[in-house]
Amino acid sequence: MPPRRRTFFAAAGAGLAMPAVLRRAAAQDAPFPSRSVTIVNPYPPGGSTDFGARLIAARMEPELGQPIVVESRPGAGTAVANAYVAAARPDGYTLLMGTTSLAVLPALQPHVQPREPLRAFTPVGTATRSPFVLHLHPSVPARSTAELIAYAKANPGKLSWGSSGIGAINHMTLELFRSRAGIDVVHVPYRGGAQALLDIQTGRIQAMFAAVQEALPSVREGKTRGIAVTSANRVAVLPELPPVAEALPGFETVFWQGLFGPAGLPGAVAAKLGGALRAATTDATVRARMAEQGVEAWPGDGEALRQTLARDSEMWGKVIREANIRVE
CATH class of the missing domain: 3.40.190.150 (Bordetella uptake gene, domain 1)
Incomplete structure (x- = not known):
């Protein structure tokens, strides 16, 4: 290629490259966020x-x-x-x-x-x-956390306690609860909370920690009995439920x-x-x-x-x- 043509194409290539360089620099300098x-x-x-x-x-x-x-x-x-x-x-x-x-x-x-x-x-x-709501099937004769602990101690290994699955936070809450309370219950893990909520209503399991928004309809309709919440304070949508900490001082999970x-x-x-x-x-x-x-x-x-x-x-x-x- 003649020298003049090589010079022309080199200059043209540089001219095409410059906008891309400038665009990259502009993107780097653009204030955050500049896109979704x-x-x-x-x-x-x-x-x-x-x-x-x-x-x-x-x-x-x-x-x-x-x-x-x-x-x-x-x-x-x-x-x-x-x-x-x-x-x-x-x-x-x-x-x-x-x-x-x-x-x-x-x-x-x-x-x-x-x-x-x-x-x-x-x-x-x-x-x-x-927080979680501690709720029970109505057949469980306990209306408070203290009564539930007493019932579980009098009936070791007989209370079926559901969770959303092994390692789920409501399962971890159960493990912390039974360690602090010194009780022996049977853990029944599910693949998610939906089936567990159905089973506690029919009595296939007797107890469960459930998210407030999950337990709320069941408790309000009387299909389960809420007895406590796991937060340090009461929850506005279920103000009648005291914290678990009233029976187990210092207990709190969210x-x-x-x-x-x-x-x-x-x-x-x-x-x-x-x-x-x-x-x-x-x-x-x-x-x-x-x-x-x-x-x-x-x-x-x-x-x-x-x-x-x-x-x-x-x-x-x-x-x-x-x-x-x-x-x-």
Whole structure:
């Protein structure tokens, strides 16, 4: 090729390349967020976790000025979603609506990634908390936590106690309860809570810790008898139920949600996301809608979420080791 033509094509190629370089530089310099954000829900769509994630996401959108997509990636006790977000680019566009399961999985299934959630994620902020209702089939002659403990001690190994599955938070709550109360009951794990709720109504099982929004219709209709809640205080939708802690001082368990990014999330990005999250969790309308379902909006920063995860990891790890819980 003649020298002049080579010069022409080289200059033309450089001219075509420059806009791409400028575009990349502009994208890197663009203020966050410059496109839609995805929040990954580790449970199937339509459940209580999905409800909280979508309600919060909708309120965060005007704060960020971009759409937020809630994407469900269920599986392996939340491990599928956890691993997906942990491996994502730490740019703030892929986030995890993490739950209490992050504190349970490392001790329950040490082979599952990520093994160290505190290292794998950047805590952005707290989102929701919801206690469990301790409810019974009406055939159980107990109307309080103290009476239930006395009944279980008088009838060791005869009370069937359901849960959503081995390692589920209501199963962990049962293990903590029977350890603190010193009782012997039969654990009946299910694949999810729906069938367990049907079986407690028919008497196939006699007791269960269930999420407020799951137990509420059954208790109100008299199909089961609610006797306590696992939060430190009473719940507005079931104000007649005292905390378990009135019979077992210091007893408290909740199912929480918090927003996490991958490890290495830039501080400015985490701060912006955290500000939008706080706007959602302090919004009066959001709080009211959550309260209707027995869920508490839980404002808090990344440090509060980190401390919660660290504390619960220690607590549930101890429960799992002492009860020798294993997933086959």
